Amino acid sequence: MILESIEAKIGSLAPDFRLRATNGQEIALSDFHGKSNVIVFFIRETSCPQCRTHVTQLGRMYEQFRETGTEIIVILGENLEKSRAYAEGIDLPFPILSDPDRAIYELYELEKYFLLFQRTASLVVDKEGVVRYLKRTTVPNVWLQETRELFGFVDSLNSVQLV
Numbered sequence: 001m002i003l004e005s006i007e008a009k010i011g012s013l014a015p016d017f018r019l020r021a022t023n024g025q026e027i028a029l030s031d032f033h034g035k036s037n038v039i040v041f042f043i044r045e046t047s048c049p050q051c052r053t054h055v056t057q058l059g060r061m062y063e064q065f066r067e068t069g070t071e072i073i074v075i076l077g078e079n080l081e082k083s084r085a086y087a088e089g090i091d092l093p094f095p096i097l098s099d100p101d102r103a104i105y106e107l108y109e110l111e112k113y114f115l116l117f118q119r120t121a122s123l124v125v126d127k128e129g130v131v132r133y134l135k136r137t138t139v140p141n142v143w144l145q146e147t148r149e150l151f152g153f154v155d156s157l158n159s160v161q162l163v
Contacts, residue, residue: 019097
């Protein structure tokens with residue numbers, strides 16, 4: 001696991017990380033630099049139905065996202081065994097990464113709110129590794145509206161020259 005202590009905010013370089021996926025492959029955010037935009041979604045908890053719905057919606061729209069030059073990765077704050085069990089419950093065309101000690105959650109400032117409510121986030125990192133979209137919340141209902149919003153955003157990255 002790679003940790004860089006850089007604050008994640010819009011317009012800044014995204015903090016890099018390397019985690020193991022449920023298929024056993026190690027994936028780093030920097031693996032996508034120069035190749036594709038990346039949507040990174042942090043699942044709140046395996047029991048979060050809104051997160052599951054959002055991940056399923058992302059899976060259904062995966063080919064549309066790929067057509068915009070965008071890949072998707074999902075991060076789950078569980079050990080590899082629990083992450084695999086979660087992944088088996090939904091057939092996804094993109095990787096689920098295991099963050100058992102939630103170090104990447106902390107890196108992206110997703111600590112538990114009042115030590116009770118896990119913060120979750122969705123972000124878009126462009127091909128240069130810059131955070132272009134970032135939404136953090138403890139209210140998972142926002143993800144039920146976000147899939148189309150994300151698609152519109154990544155589609156606009158292709159038509160706008162970012163400086």
